[in-house]
Amino acid sequence: MTIPAGLEALDFSFTGTRPAGAFAPVLVGVVGSGNLEVLLEAAGGDGCTVRIETSARGFGPIWEAVLGDFHERHPLAGVRIAINDMGATPAVVSLRLDQAVAELPAAAQGARP
Amino acid sequence: MISYAECSARERIAQLLDAGSFHEWLPPAERLTSPHLAQLGVPSSFDDGVAIGRAKLGGLEVFVAAQEGAFMGGGVGEVHGAKLVGLLRRALRDRPAAVLLLAESGGVRLHEANAGLIAVSEVMRAVLDVRAAGVPVVVLIGGANGCFGGMGIVARCADHIVMSDVGRLAMSGPEVIEASHGVEEFDSRDRALVWRTTGGKHRWLTGDCDALVEDDVAAFRDAAIDAIGASKPVSLATLEAEHALLSARLRDPLAEDGGDDAIALWTHLGIAGADRVPDLDVAAVRALRPA
Helix, strand or coil: CCCCCCCEEEEEEEECCEECCCCCCEEECCCCCCCEEEEEEECCCCEEEEEEEECCCCCHHHHHHHHHHHHHHCCEECEEEEEEECCCCHHHHHHHHHHHHHCCCHHHHCCCC | CCCCCCCCHHHHHHHHCCCCCCEEECCHHHCCCCCCHHHHCCCCCCCCCEEEEEEEECCEEEEEEEECCCCHHHCECHHHHHHHHHHHHHHHHHCCCCEEEEECECCECHHHHHHHHHHHHHHHHHHHHHHHCCCCEEEEECCCCCECHHHHHHHHHCCEEEEECCCEECCCCHHHHHHHHCCCCCCCCCHHHHHHHHEHHHHHHCCCCCEEECCCHHHHHHHHHHHCCCCCCCCHHHHHHHHHHHHHHHHCCCCCCCCCHHHHHHHHCCCCCHHHHHHCCHHHHHCCCCC
16 A cells, blocks of 8 residues: 655644643754654643644554653643654654653643652 | 754754843744645644744844754745845844844755745845845854855855854855766765865865854854944945955966865965864964964
């Protein structure tokens, strides 16, 4: 089966318990080979939505698992996440997501060691 | 010391300008992205690879643009170029103390073809307009991708160029020369050759850049502060002087013995011990340039 050229767009949403409140948009990472950029914006409500555009097609289940783990670490509420990806590995994706959360107001980051 | 080369575009802005003073125009949340890349299956970037805005430098208001070399090699696409042009045109209206271009680019983003080429030509015209208005345009070059192609021309249109020794500035990049003229003419994998012919030391010795600094964000900041007020109006006299310099360079009798062209050129420029230049540190090379 041939995979058509072009990007794949994926959408996920979670219901969170940790309101992020108001914050200025956060951007981390760069869209380069094996890398990605993550944009966090305040959205209101109790949801955490994730929109991914990636050049690596066919990895939906992996994204679902990586984002599920992220949501367990950070059950954010009122956040919109947008990702532009150029084939980052799951570990890099997780690090970038955590890096973005580290830029949020303290209350949204939960308990820290 | 923070390596300028290793910083991202946004880290450079944060470190080089007065702390917390950057106000971005068309920030990532505006999602002003490329209209072309998605059609080719290439991911976009929320800022199309360039951050623009106003900031303070040593207390003075400056406009600044920083290209992200890690996104498409800093290639100038339609939106990327339009952001640069918009920044420069706004400088014509608002008259900041200077416009800083933190350039890191392989030139036109080939994916966007003619739109990218037109964008670069518009940037050149806007740079010359800003210069003519007496606002200095200062180009800082020290990223790993260098400053090549259309952005190389843009840099040479500016009032003032600051480079580190790891920075590179040229029109055609090493791979382009090798592809068009053959590996015997130019071996793009020979890093020492590439830096001898495009690197900051070479550009300093030939007078193609105005300041040579260490690969240190603080050194770039100091050089940028020094460049404020270094406006060089474009006049017939300056153009004729530039043409005379370039003509003289073409007439220079270079070594015919199969020796190294760069070292022969430096020797001809009157630089003592030119063969040692590649091994010297920045401070030593700075002292070598003939007055």
